[in-house]
Amino acid sequence: MDFVEKFRESLKIPTWWPPETQGSAAVEAAEATLLRFQKFLAENFPAFHQAAEHWMLSPYSMVYHWPGIGGTGSEANAVLLLAHYDVVPAETEKWSVDPFGAEMKDGFIYSRGSLDMKSTLISIMEAAEILCAEGRKPKRDIWFAFGGDEERTGILGAMETVKWFENRGQKFDWILDEGTPIAENQIKGIDSPLALISIEEKGYVSLSLTVAQEPGHASRPPRVQAAAILGRALCRIAKKPFPFRLSPTVEMFFKQVSPLMPGVQGFVMRHARAFGPLFFKVAATTPMTASMLRTTAAMTQLAGSAADNVMPSEVRAIINIRLLWPWTVEKASAFIKKAVNDKRVRISVHGLGTNPVPPSRDYRNRGWSEFQAALDKSWPGVPLLPFIMVATTDSRHYQKLSDCIFRFSPHKLDPKELSGIHGHDERISAENLHAGMTFYTELLRSL
Numbered sequence: 229m230d231f232v233e234k235f236r237e238s239l240k241i242p243t244w245w246p247p248e249t250q251g252s253a254a255v256e257a258a259e260a261t262l263l264r265f266q267k268f269l270a271e272n273f274p275a276f277h278q279a280a281e282h283w284m285l286s287p288y289s290m291v292y293h294w295p296g297i298g299g300t301g302s303e304a305n306a307v308l309l310l311a312h313y314d315v316v317p318a319e320t321e322k323w324s325v326d327p328f329g330a331e332m333k334d335g336f337i338y339s340r341g342s343l344d345m346k347s348t349l350i351s352i353m354e355a356a357e358i359l360c361a362e363g364r365k366p367k368r369d370i371w372f373a374f375g376g377d378e379e380r381t382g383i384l385g386a387m388e389t390v391k392w393f394e395n396r397g398q399k400f401d402w403i404l405d406e407g408t409p410i411a412e413n414q415i416k417g418i419d420s421p422l423a424l425i426s427i428e429e430k431g432y433v434s435l436s437l438t439v440a441q442e443p444g445h446a447s448r449p450p451r452v453q454a455a456a457i458l459g460r461a462l463c464r465i466a467k468k469p470f471p472f473r474l475s476p477t478v479e480m481f482f483k484q485v486s487p488l489m490p491g492v493q494g495f496v497m498r499h500a501r502a503f504g505p506l507f508f509k510v511a512a513t514t515p516m517t518a519s520m521l522r523t524t525a526a527m528t529q530l531a532g533s534a535a536d537n538v539m540p541s542e543v544r545a546i547i548n549i550r551l552l553w554p555w556t557v558e559k560a561s562a563f564i565k566k567a568v569n570d571k572r573v574r575i576s577v578h579g580l581g582t583n584p585v586p587p588s589r590d591y592r593n594r595g596w597s598e599f600q601a602a603l604d605k606s607w608p609g610v611p612l613l614p615f616i617m618v619a620t621t622d623s624r625h626y627q628k629l630s631d632c633i634f635r636f637s638p639h640k641l642d643p644k645e646l647s648g649i650h651g652h653d654e655r656i657s658a659e660n661l662h663a664g665m666t667f668y669t670e671l672l673r674s675l
C-alpha cells in the first residue's frame with residue numbers, strides 16, 4: 229500500500245469515543261476499535277516494527293523505541309515524538325461526505341481525523357518506515373508515544389504512559405507533540421505563511437456556577453429567581469475580564485513578525501512593551517490574538533429545569549477558562565469568585581483542571597535547528613517562529629519528563645481548513661499531507 233492509501237485506510241477506522249461510561253458495551257466496542265488501529269500500524273509498517281522495540285500498553289497507549297547508535301550517551305539525549313489516534317465524533321448529517329469514508333475530492337482527503345491528527349501520526353510512521361527500510365539508524369534514541377484518549381483528557385493514555393516512562397527513569401532532551409500549524413491568513417495584516425511552533429501551553433479549567441432555589445410550579449415564581457442571580461453573576465464576569473499580559477513568548481513572536489506587518493501596526497508590535505495599554509488595544513482586536521494575551525473565560529454551558537413550566541431546583545453555568553502562565557487553577561477560581569462577589573452563587577472546579585505549561589527552557593539549542601532544517605526541506609522559505617498554544621495537548625502530561633516541549637503541526641492551514649478541526653468536513657490537501665511527511669522524514673533523518 230502506498231502512503232496515501234495507508235493514510236486513507238487509517239481514517240476509515242472510526243476511533244471516536246461514545247458518550248457512554250467506562251465498562252459499557254459501547255465503550256468496549258470503542259476499545260476494540262482502538263486495538264484495531266494498533267494492529268493496523270503493526271501490519272502496515274513492517275520495517276519500523278522490526279527495528280523498534282514496541283509496547284502496546286493498553287487500547288489507549290502505545291510506545292515505540294528506536295534505539296540510537298550513539299551508545300550510552302545517546303540515552304540521555306533521547307527525544308520523544310507524541311501523537312494521538314483517537315478522534316472526536318462527527319455529526320454525519322452535517323457533513324457533505326461520509327466522515328469515515330476518506331473520500332478524495334479536488335485534491336483533498338475528507339475525513340474526521342484527517343487533520344487532528346492521523347495525518348501526523350501516519351506521516352511519522354511512514355517517515356520511520358522509509359528510513360528503517362533504508363537501513364538507517366538514528367544517532368540518538370528516538371521514542372514515540374501514541375495516545376488513544378487525548379480528546380478526553382488523556383487520563384487512560386498519556387497519563388499512564390508518563391507513569392510507565394517514570395518507572396523506567398526515562399527522561400527526554402525534548403518532546404514534540406501536535407500543535408500550532410503553518411498559519412496562512414490567520415494573523416491580521418500578514419498574508420505570507422508562518423510556521424508557528426509553540427513553546428508554551430495555556431492551562432485549562434472549567435468552573436461550575438450554581439444557584440439553588442425551591443423547586444415548584446412555574447405559575448408561582450419566587451420574587452428573586454435563581455436564573456436572574458446567575459445571569460447577574462455572568463454579567464459581572466463579562467465586565468471584569470482577566471488582565472492583559474505580554475508574555476516573553478508572545479513579545480518575541482510579535483517582534484519577529486512585525487517586519488511583515490504594514491506601517492503603524494508593525495511599529496507598535498515591534499515596540500509592544502513601550503506602548504503599554506495602547507499595544508493591547510491594537511493587538512487584541514481578534515479573538516485569536518486576544519487569546520494569546522490574557523487568560524480567557526468562555527461561557528459554554530447553561531442549564532435550568534427540564535420543562536418550560538417547572539421551576540428549576542438549581543441553575544448552572546459552566547465557564548471554560550484557558551490560563552495564561554503564571555495564572556493557576558486556584559488563582560483563576562479566586563479571581564472569578566471575586567468578580568461574582570455573591571454568596572448565593574456556588575463556584576467549584578468542574579472536571580479535571582490543569583495549570584499552564586511554562587515556556588520551554590533553552591529551546592533554541594534543543595531541537596530548534598533540526599526543526600528549521602526539516603522545514604526548509606518541506607516548506608522552503610517559511611519562517612519558524614516561537615508561539616503559544618492556546619488549546620491543550622497530551623504533552624501537558626509530560627512535563628515531568630522534559631523541560632523542553634514543542635507543539636507543532638507541519639501543515640499549512642487557512643482559517644477554513646482550521647475550522648474543520650472538531651467541525652464539519654474536516655479535510656487535508658494532498659500538498660499538506662506530502663509536505664508534512666517530508667518534514668518528519670527530514671527531522672528523523674537528522675536525529
Ligand SMILES: [Zn+2]
Nearest residue numbers: 344345378406
Ligand atoms: Zn489533536
